Amino acid sequence: MVVVVQYGLTGGKQYEPNVSVRLEPPHGSQSRKVRLMSSKFSKGHVSGVKYVGIRTMLLGEIIYDFTQNKQRSADGGEKASHKAQLVNSFEEHGILEDRPKIVVEDRNGKTYLLDGYNRYAAMETWKGLSLALEVDVVKCADQTAREDLQIAANICLPQHEASQKSIVNTITEQIERGDLANNQASVKRKVNELCKGKDKTWKVQVITAVMTGAGTVTDWQNWTDSQATTWLEAKHNRTTNFNYDAKRKCYGAVMKQESEYRTIMRASEKFAETGIPTEVTIAVLEKGNLSLHAKRQSVIDTTNKWLEALLNVCGVEEFPNGYPLTFVGCLPQDFTTENDECLIPIDPDTDAIGTQPTP
Numbered sequence: 001m002v003v004v005v006q007y008g009l010t011g012g013k014q015y016e017p018n019v020s021v022r023l024e025p026p027h028g029s030q031s032r033k034v035r036l037m038s039s040k041f042s043k044g045h046v047s048g049v050k051y052v053g054i055r056t057m058l059l060g061e062i063i064y065d066f067t068q069n070k071q072r073s074a075d076g077g078e079k080a081s082h083k084a085q086l087v088n089s090f091e092e093h094g095i096l097e098d099r100p101k102i103v104v105e106d107r108n109g110k111t112y113l114l115d116g117y118n119r120y121a122a123m124e125t126w127k128g129l130s131l132a133l134e135v136d137v138v139k140c141a142d143q144t145a146r147e148d149l150q151i152a153a154n155i156c157l158p159q160h161e162a163s164q165k166s167i168v169n170t171i172t173e174q175i176e177r178g179d180l181a182n183n184q185a186s187v188k189r190k191v192n193e194l195c196k197g198k199d200k201t202w203k204v205q206v207i208t209a210v211m212t213g214a215g216t217v218t219d220w221q222n223w224t225d226s227q228a229t230t231w232l233e234a235k236h237n238r239t240t241n242f243n244y245d246a247k248r249k250c251y252g253a254v255m256k257q258e259s260e261y262r263t264i265m266r267a268s269e270k271f272a273e274t275g276i277p278t279e280v281t282i283a284v285l286e287k288g289n290l291s292l293h294a295k296r297q298s299v300i301d302t303t304n305k306w307l308e309a310l311l312n313v314c315g316v317e318e319f320p321n322g323y324p325l326t327f328v329g330c331l332p333q334d335f336t337t338e339n340d341e342c343l344i345p346i347d348p349d350t351d352a353i354g355t356q357p358t359p
Contacts, residue, residue, distance in 0.1 A: 046152050047193070048145030052137040054101075059120065060129030062104055062113050068146070069117045086122035101136040103153065105146070114138065114146055115153045144179040151194045164202070167195070168209040175214045184219045187211055221333045221340075223283045228254045228331060232281065235342060242270060242278065251278040254331070257285045257295060260302045264325065268310070271324035281343065282330040293353065296330050296344075300351050303327075327351055 102116025113120055123131055140146045147170045155167075171190055174180040180190060184207075191207050210216065223231075225241070232238040232252070239245045239252035251270055255263040267278040284295040303325075311317060329343030330353065338344065341359040346352065 046145065046149050048141035049149050050139045050141075052139055054134050055104075055137050056132055056134050057111065058129065059123055059127075059131040059133060062102075062111050062120070062135070064113050064117070064120055066117065068112075068114075069150075083118055083122050083125070086118060087125050090122060090126040100153070101134060103136045103138055103149065105138055105140055114140070115150050142179070144174050144177075147174065148190075148194055152196075155195050155197050164206050164209065167191075167206055168213060171206075171210045172213045175210075175216075182214055182216050184211060184216055187214075187216055217335070219334070219336045220286050221331075221335065222286055223254070223256075223331050223333070225254070228281070228283060231331070231340075238279070238281070240281075242266060244276070245279070248279065250276060253278050253280050253325075254283055255280045255299060255303070255327075256283045257299050260299060261306055264303060264306050264310075267325040271321075275321060277322060278325040279328045280325050281328060282346070284330075284333065286333075292334050296353055300327060300346070300353075304351070332356065 100116070102119055103114045104111050105114050106112075123133070138149065140149065151167050151170060171180065171187065174190075175182045175187075180186055187210050188207055191203050191210070195203050195206065211218070221227075229240045232240055232254075237247070240254050242251045242253050244250075245252050251267070253263055253267065263280065267280070271277055282296055282299050284292065284299060288295065290298065307323065311319070326348045327346040328348060329345050332338040332340050332342075332344060338356055339359050342357055344356045345354040347354065
């Protein structure tokens with residue numbers, strides 16, 4: 001019996017899934033339709049991977065090398081339970097629509113499996129090595145591209161997906177081989193490119209684990225509230241979250257880029273209730289093309305525009321009891337040029353951003 005299995009999408013764009021499989025039974029038998037796999041994963045975004053096309057071939061013609069299954073090795077290899085579930089699904093329901101083609105690459109006259117190890121093993125159990133199926137054929141520039149394809153394929157799909165640990169191990173190995181620069185920007189770029197289907201927190205966990213394991217030096221700090229609180233207390237004995245600073249007789253707060261209005265309103269409420277101003281430290285976002293200085297200046301300018309608008313609404317030219325907040329500094333963020341020992345000062349009278357003292 002020759003079984004042709006179609007399941008997936010091809011190339012760098014998405015296709016409508018084909019929803020049938022052709023079975024060629026012996027003469028005299030009636031053909032039947034079986035549901036087949038389809039995919040919503042596009043391989044076009046993986047650097048170093050070129051899509052070649054679709055090919056029909058026998059399962060036994062594909063070289064299966066378990067040691068290259070990077071996205072299962074961190075968890076003790078392929079799971080027998082997952083394979084059994086796939087076999088049961090094939091036998092009971094045929095091929096499900098939400099599964100991709102297996103991915104192969106031709107090298108030195110042979111065809112190697114790149115992605116779909118569990119599906120390969122399950123199909124071998126189900127129909128044997130004589131199973132004829134359509135596969136996605138790709139050409140990879142190097143071993144790093146093959147590993148990246150595995151990460152991207154197992155992130156975006158709803159099957160038994162790659163674990164964080166396996167991804168961390170793979171990227172760390174790339175750094176150790178010298179295939180990926182050991183700096184924060186390169187690690188973040190790699191993770192964000194390959195793990196597009198994951199939320200920000202999940203990706204940050206992977207980035208942090210890679211940097212820790214590879215000894216990567218932090219070159220940019222996106223401050224969380226807790227990190228800023230801990231740092232300001234340790235380095236400058238300052239308060240945050242509008243807690244009262246008895247030494248300076250003020251409240252303390254961190255104003256983050258794009259959150260200026262919220263901080264202004266909170267400071268204004270505190271000032272109206274107590275007459276006590278808030279001393280503000282600035283933190284900006286890494287995104288965007290503006291320079292670090294320009295981002296910080298934008299936060300100051302945006303704040304002053306809001307304060308000016310409040311004066312206009314009240315019909316006065318100045319706050320009778322003084323401003324509800326003043327800027328005192330910026331958190332250090334670009335550690336290629338700044339140190340993590342002290343704030344970048346801001347003149348409270350002119351709002352001019354100064355130069356960070358040398359530790």
